[in-house]
Amino acid sequence: xxxxxxxxxxxxxxxxxxxxxxxxxxxxxxxxxxxxxxxxxxxxxxxxxxxxxxxxxxxxxxxxxxxxxxxxxxxxxxxxxxxxxxxxxxxxxxxxxxxxxxxxxxxxxxxxxxxxxxxxxxxxxxxxxxxxxxxxxxxxxxxxxxxxxxxxxxxxxxxxxxxxxxxxxxxxxxxxxxxxxxxxxxxxxxxxxxxxxxxxxxxxxxxxxxxxxxxxxxxxxxxxxxxxxxxxxxxxxxxxxxxxxxxxxxxxxxxxxxxxxxxxxxxxxxxxxxxxxxxxxxxxxxxxxxxxxxxxxxxxxxxxxxxxxxxxxxxx
Amino acid sequence: xxxxxxxxxxxxxxxxxxxxxxxxxxxxxxxxxxxxxxxxxxxxxxxxxxxxxxxxxxxxxxxxxxxxxxxxxxxxxxxxxxxxxxxxxxxxxxxxxxxxxxxxxxxxxxxxxxxxxxxxxxxxxxxxxxxxxxxxxxxxxxxxxxxxxxxxxxxxxxxxxxxxxxxxxxxxxxxxxxxxxxxxxxxxxxxxxxxxxxxxxxxxxxxxxxxxxxxxxxxxxxxxxxxxxxxxxxxxxxxxxxxxxxxxxxxxxxxxxxxxxxxxxxxxxxxxxxxxxxxxxxxxxxxxxxxxxxxxxxxxxxxx
Numbered sequence: 001x002x003x004x005x006x007x008x009x010x011x012x013x014x015x016x017x018x019x020x021x022x023x024x025x026x027x028x029x030x031x032x033x034x035x036x037x038x039x040x041x042x043x044x045x046x047x048x049x050x051x052x053x054x055x056x057x058x059x060x061x062x063x064x065x066x067x068x069x070x071x072x073x074x075x076x077x078x079x080x081x082x083x084x085x086x087x088x089x090x091x092x093x094x095x096x097x098x099x100x101x102x103x104x105x106x107x108x109x110x111x112x113x114x115x116x117x118x119x120x121x122x123x124x125x126x127x128x129x130x131x132x133x134x135x136x137x138x139x140x141x142x143x144x145x146x147x148x149x150x151x152x153x154x155x156x157x158x159x160x161x162x163x164x165x166x167x168x169x170x171x172x173x174x175x176x177x178x179x180x181x182x183x184x185x186x187x188x189x190x191x192x193x194x195x196x197x198x199x200x201x202x203x204x205x206x207x208x209x210x211x212x213x214x215x216x217x218x219x220x221x222x223x224x225x226x227x228x229x230x231x232x233x234x235x236x237x238x239x240x241x242x243x244x245x246x247x248x249x250x251x252x253x254x255x256x257x258x259x260x261x262x263x264x265x266x267x268x269x270x271x272x273x274x275x276x277x278x279x280x281x282x283x284x285x286x287x288x289x290x291x292x293x294x295x296x297x298x299x300x301x302x303x304x305x306x307x308x309x310x311x312x313x314x315x316x
Numbered sequence: 317x318x319x320x321x322x323x324x325x326x327x328x329x330x331x332x333x334x335x336x337x338x339x340x341x342x343x344x345x346x347x348x349x350x351x352x353x354x355x356x357x358x359x360x361x362x363x364x365x366x367x368x369x370x371x372x373x374x375x376x377x378x379x380x381x382x383x384x385x386x387x388x389x390x391x392x393x394x395x396x397x398x399x400x401x402x403x404x405x406x407x408x409x410x411x412x413x414x415x416x417x418x419x420x421x422x423x424x425x426x427x428x429x430x431x432x433x434x435x436x437x438x439x440x441x442x443x444x445x446x447x448x449x450x451x452x453x454x455x456x457x458x459x460x461x462x463x464x465x466x467x468x469x470x471x472x473x474x475x476x477x478x479x480x481x482x483x484x485x486x487x488x489x490x491x492x493x494x495x496x497x498x499x500x501x502x503x504x505x506x507x508x509x510x511x512x513x514x515x516x517x518x519x520x521x522x523x524x525x526x527x528x529x530x531x532x533x534x535x536x537x538x539x540x541x542x543x544x545x546x547x548x549x550x551x552x553x554x555x556x557x558x559x560x561x562x563x564x565x566x567x568x569x570x571x572x573x574x575x576x577x578x579x580x581x582x583x584x585x586x587x588x589x590x591x592x593x594x595x596x597x598x599x600x601x602x603x604x605x606x607x608x609x610x611x612x613x614x615x616x617x618x619x620x
Contacts, residue, residue, distance in 0.1 A: 015512050022514035023423060029415035030432070033488075036481045037439050040446070043454045095336030103330055104337075113337050115609075116344050122535065122605040123598065124542025126569050127347060129576075130594045134350040138582065155343055162340070186322065188329045209441075216443025219544035219569070223576050267445045267545070274449050274549055282453060289446050300441050304434055 044293065048286025056287055060231055061269060066280045071288050074269035076233035077146060077226070078215060080258065081265055084150025085157060085214050090207055092154070093161030100162070101169040102191055121159040128156045129223030137224055144225025146234045146263040152220050157210040164206020168199040201310040205303045212299040216292065218267035226264050228272020234258035266292045351598060354591035365588040374592065380555040380571075382589045389589065391596060393555040397565035398597075401475045401547055402540035404561060408480025409536060413487025414529070420488075421495040422517045440485035448549030451478040456550070470552025470564040478546050483536040490535060494528025495521055497619045527615040534608035538601045544569035568597045 059070030096117075104110040132152030142148040172195050180190040196203075235241070235258025242250035264272075266288060273285035349358070357364030366374070369389045377390015416436075420429050456474040460467055467473070498521050506520045522529070552564030553574050566574070572590045581587060 010510070012510075015515070019512040019514040022518070023419075026415045026419040026423065029412050030419045032412050033416060033439060033481075033484050034432075034435060036484075037435060037442075039454060040442070040450050043450060044446075047453065092336050092339055095333045096340060099330070099333035099337045103333060113340060117340050118609055119602065119605055120340060120344060122538055122601060123347065124539075124544070124569065124601055126542065126544045126572055127351075127594055127598050127601075130572075130591060131343075131347050131350050133576075134354070134591075135346060158340065158343070186326050188326050212441055216441070216445070218443070218445045219548075219573060222573055225576075267443050270449070271445050271545060271549070274445070274452065282449075285449055286453075289449060292443060293446070296441050296443070297438060300434075300438060304437070 044286050044289050048290045051283050051287035073230050073233050074264050074266045077263040077265045080146045081150045085153045088154035089157050093158045094165050097162045097165035101166050117159050126219040129220030133223050145260045147259040149221050149224045153214045157214050160210040165203050168202025172198045201306050205306050208303045212296050218271050226268045230264040234261040351595040354588050365592045378557050393557045394568045398567040404476025405479035405540040409483045409487050413484045417488045417491035436485045445545040447478045447546040451550035467562045472565045473561040475547045475551035479540050486536045490532030494525040498524045527611050531608045531611040538604040542601050548573045568593050
């Protein structure tokens, strides 16, 4: 009497071999991302490295004399946008996140707000541009100004800030809140003096990353009406304005003019240059990209640094 | 008295924080209102786009010529261009993103993860206009022309490749989360049955995380649909109905940027086309996002 033929065929050698092939494929595909990033950086360096100079950083863009064109106006425009975005988006985003994480009751409204925020985070940036164009530029009559641009970018990054801040707040252990409340602190005192300081590094990281997203956005700004060739930064020269009208009046006039002037920003400037057929503009575009990437990568580095610092301190 | 002041202050702070949260609803309402208003004329005295052009012409017309007489407003060429780029991008991003995240979550030692993660974050942080530049000056001339030497400088394929690279970080980080949510016990049971690492990864972890992976893919897809600058630069500006990725096409986002870059006067039909196209774009991304979030929510419940 013989045993039934066994179905046990481990074929371990073949399976190990397939396993190795699989690993090789995973590693190869993983390297594609690294190679792409490397190729991108090399390409930008190779085309744009030669245009980087002090005059490139301090000259306005010029379509007639591309040899002396620079990114000064675009850099100042980007700084204005970021300033306005920070002022508008950070209080709004952090405030909303605090309410959702610390106050919100579990009801329909809260669920709806949650759902709404995750949907907003998925709305394409160009749609925010349409919103800004119809509301800020036309209905509120801000015109094609840096103020309209900054507010549009603010709306764009608010969901990102909210999501990051909520994560940071949720990571603060409840025991800290309980201890503070048990000692008689009010809810806000607890948040203000204990929860927020503990969550600050996380919030900061989220804010930096969301701002780095805002800095790179071109599409909504083009919709708002940012153009590629602007001769002077918003408001013109502050020094001249102060000299002509005295400190306070000059400052006020300059601010008013700055907020309503036409503007450009680094990514918009780069887009304009890429669109020119002449090869020299592509070098300028690469130079602009280099400046933009240096700014963005340093912001990323700061964010990563904060996160690393925080992790080390949490473990100790 | 002091108690009362304190309580009023507490209440005031809570209400202003609530107001911040409510602003987000206002933003959504604003987006929907603006789009519908230009399309259907909600405010009194406004003539909407769809009062001049019929919805059926817009949705089924196969020619998009909003500026040149005789005009025609069929959105299909823009939709097909958008979908071609988005699907092409998924074909690029899915193998790379999935392989990278499996490698990082199942194989890589922690130190390698710590190198890879920031690189992916940098890749995610590169502005899309830079990807457009990369497509025009590197991918088309060196990669695509290496295989198809006489392809046009603007073509859908380069847009698809570059958007694919762009969404790799999205696919990666979401899939990575999904894989890490799979309980260790599942893996250990499989190892106990003498499965190899590849078998554990592809036959245990991947199926267990499948709904998370699908949601990740959908979110990446919706990003690809909404992507503007890279596509506007790489794919060109010729809307036509075609499935040939080697020709120049136009996407919905590309069209919007092009019109605004010219000067369509406010209130004109050209000006309103961008809101009609914007509404279609918003609807498409919204549906994909909602489906993805549903799947995500179910996936999270399964392992909590």
